[in-house]
Structure formats: structure tokens, C-alpha cells
Amino acid sequence: MHGIQRRELLVQGSAALVAIAALSRRAYAFPAQAGEEVIPWLDQPTENPNPEGIKTQLVWENLDSWITPNDKFFSISHFNRPTIDEKTWSMEIGGLVKKPLKLTLADIRARPRQEVVFTVECSGNHGFPFFTGGIGNARWAGTPLAPILKEAGVLEKGIEVVFWGTDESEIPIRDVKMKQNFARSMSLADAMNPDNLLCYEMNGAALPAANGFPLRLIAPGWYGIANVKWLKRIEVRDTRFMSLLMARDYVTIREEDHNGETVWAETSVGRSLLKSAPAKVTRKGSDYAIVGAAWGAPIDRVEVQIDQAPWAPATIDHSEEAEHAWKIWSLPWANPSPGEHTVTSRAVSTTGQVQPAMDDPLIAKKHTYWESNGQVTRRIKIT
Numbered sequence: 001m002h003g004i005q006r007r008e009l010l011v012q013g014s015a016a017l018v019a020i021a022a023l024s025r026r027a028y029a030f031p032a033q034a035g036e037e038v039i040p041w042l043d044q045p046t047e048n049p050n051p052e053g054i055k056t057q058l059v060w061e062n063l064d065s066w067i068t069p070n071d072k073f074f075s076i077s078h079f080n081r082p083t084i085d086e087k088t089w090s091m092e093i094g095g096l097v098k099k100p101l102k103l104t105l106a107d108i109r110a111r112p113r114q115e116v117v118f119t120v121e122c123s124g125n126h127g128f129p130f131f132t133g134g135i136g137n138a139r140w141a142g143t144p145l146a147p148i149l150k151e152a153g154v155l156e157k158g159i160e161v162v163f164w165g166t167d168e169s170e171i172p173i174r175d176v177k178m179k180q181n182f183a184r185s186m187s188l189a190d191a192m193n194p195d196n197l198l199c200y201e202m203n204g205a206a207l208p209a210a211n212g213f214p215l216r217l218i219a220p221g222w223y224g225i226a227n228v229k230w231l232k233r234i235e236v237r238d239t240r241f242m243s244l245l246m247a248r249d250y251v252t253i254r255e256e257d258h259n260g261e262t263v264w265a266e267t268s269v270g271r272s273l274l275k276s277a278p279a280k281v282t283r284k285g286s287d288y289a290i291v292g293a294a295w296g297a298p299i300d301r302v303e304v305q306i307d308q309a310p311w312a313p314a315t316i317d318h319s320e321e322a323e324h325a326w327k328i329w330s331l332p333w334a335n336p337s338p339g340e341h342t343v344t345s346r347a348v349s350t351t352g353q354v355q356p357a358m359d360d361p362l363i364a365k366k367h368t369y370w371e372s373n374g375q376v377t378r379r380i381k382i383t
């Protein structure tokens, strides 16, 4: 569509160009147009208390492209941030397999290449006042994981695949302290998903150190935590894996009502959840617009509420889309009155799920900050 319109514009000349540009102004949210100004939100994230662990958060007002450039992409490190020499690096595939493998980066690069555009969000994003930019969208390239597991030959009793990072820490349990590498697991069935990549490239460049150089797992449809960076070993096991980041941390604790009785539920963070957020309010002359993103589940539509007004449908930008990538949406804001306003968005999935309000028991009765997919409200002052 976009391409055809552009070609028609060239044929029809500059008068049509001006008219169509005005019409399509909000159908294509990016890039910012000449003379367009962004009005900063009144509510801003508080100072990051952990600048080593959480780096380069997305500044929502600056969102101006579908793909997040590598130098603007957030990164998370729970333990240390290893610097790995690709010449000495290799990765093992072991445990309950017929033929353990040891692969160098050259071995992996020589295998079939596959790409995916995938929006990675940390499940803690929006869980703290200082952490609202733990999200980014990149084109990841690598080789599919499933054929490598097949080649290694998973034994009959293998049910779980553990991904180990090179980074490590001393993990305390009661009075024991043990040295452990970062590790996350998936069921064998989940690991065999043909979308999963052993990824060595991000937006056409070698994976940056912060994002897992030389190799990371990319698991489209999963929260950030599943996408293990700085990989060093993949191991098949015959029992569920209950590591720190599977069963003790990255656990959502929620009070649930079961027929009038309160039950405390604990679940491990895994697949991403339906979510959206307003990114920015733009002004060009007297034209105001709200632009935002929606992700986490197949998106049917996005609605926006200004102050207490009825929810209004936003327009989804179809010019750049992919199954596992955020959708960019926008909505003109006609004649906003001077003064303070709130802007809230909610995504609706193709199965009719609605992103929960902050007072929905799913969010209000959640006692941990993971999976904070409640509706995001921003405040703004129009002058």
C-alpha cells in the first residue's frame, strides 16, 4: 500500500502530494514530520537505582521508528556483563542427547539463516517508577534451534531444555551460597518451536556485547527473561528445572478468588502478555496526535481514553508489521483544552482479550512487579 501510494504521488505531482500527505499524516506515525513537536509527559520515570543492571531504557517520547536502533536498545544484566572473545568461545549441547555437540560461532553462522522481527519486553517493565522503558523492537538473525537439537538427538526421557549464560553470581539459598551461571529453561516442546533462534545478529550488525555477544536465544512470544544472552551451554534434562530465575525469582504472586475463597497463586514468568502504552503526544501547528505501541499478543485493536471521555479507536499503522513485533498506533486529538489531561491506552487481542485496567484484580491483587501489563496512563499539560 505504502509503496503504491508513493509511486502514484510521483505520477500525480505535487498538488496531490500535499493532499495525500495531509490525509495519510496519521496513518503513518513515523518518522516525525518537519515542524512536529513532541510534548513531554508530566509524569517521568524516577532515577534508575541500578544503572549497571538496567541500561539504555526506551524514552517513550523519542519513539520515532518501528525498529529500535542498537545504540538505543535497553539491556538487562542480573549478574555480570561478560566480555567474550569469539575466537575462544564455543557452545555445548549436552545432557540427555545421543551426540553431544560443540559449536563455534563459525559453525553456527554456516548453518541456515533465519530472521525475525521481535519486540523484547522485560517482564518487570512498568513494575517500578524507574523502569518504564524496558522494551525494544529489533530484527534478529541467527539459525533455528530445533534442527540443532534434532541433530544432537534428544533421548526419549528428555523433557526440559536448559539455556546457560556465561554470566555468573553467588546465589544464596537459606545459609548456602552457590556460584551459578544465569540459566532459564523451557519444556522440550517449547524449545522445539521453529521460531526460536540461536541469534548472532541484531539489526544487521553483530550482536552487541550488552545484548548477548556472541550468541543468545531469541524466543519470539516470550518475555525478555527467556531470551538467554551470552550462551555457553544448552542442556537436556529429564526433570523440570527450578533455578533462581525459573522458580524463585521471576515468579508472579497473585491473590485469586476461587468461589469466594482467597487462594495465593504462584506462576513462573514465561510467555508475554497483551499490553500497550501511549508513547507521545505530538503537535504540528494546531494538530495534536497521540502515538503509541501495542504488543505481547496478536493485536486486534487499540483504544485510547483521554481524561474520562469514552474510549476512542486508534488507527494501527500497517506500513511495517510482523507477527512478533509491536504495532504502532495513532489517534488525532482534536482541540485539546489547555490544562492537564490523562491519556490511557488499552489493547484488545484477536481473541477478544482486553488489556486489564490497573484496578482489575489481575493487576490490583498481584503482589510482585513482574508481568505488569496493566493499562498505562500518562499525564500531560496542554498550553
Ligand SMILES: Nc1nc2c(c(=O)[nH]1)N[C@H]1C(S)=C(S)[C@@H](COP(=O)(O)O)O[C@H]1N2
Binding pocket: 073, 074, 075, 076, 077, 078, 079, 120, 121, 122, 123, 164, 165, 166, 167, 182, 210, 211, 212, 223, 224, 225, 226, 227, 228, 229, 230, 231
Ligand atoms: N545471560 C543472561 N541473559 C539474559 C539476562 C541476563 O541477565 N543474563 N537478562 C534477561 C532479561 S531479564 C531480559 S529482559 C532480556 C533483555 O534483553 P536485552 O538485554 O538484549 O534487552 O535479557 C534476558 N537474558
Ligand SMILES: [Mo]
Binding pocket: 076, 121, 122, 123, 124, 224, 225
Ligand atoms: Mo527482564
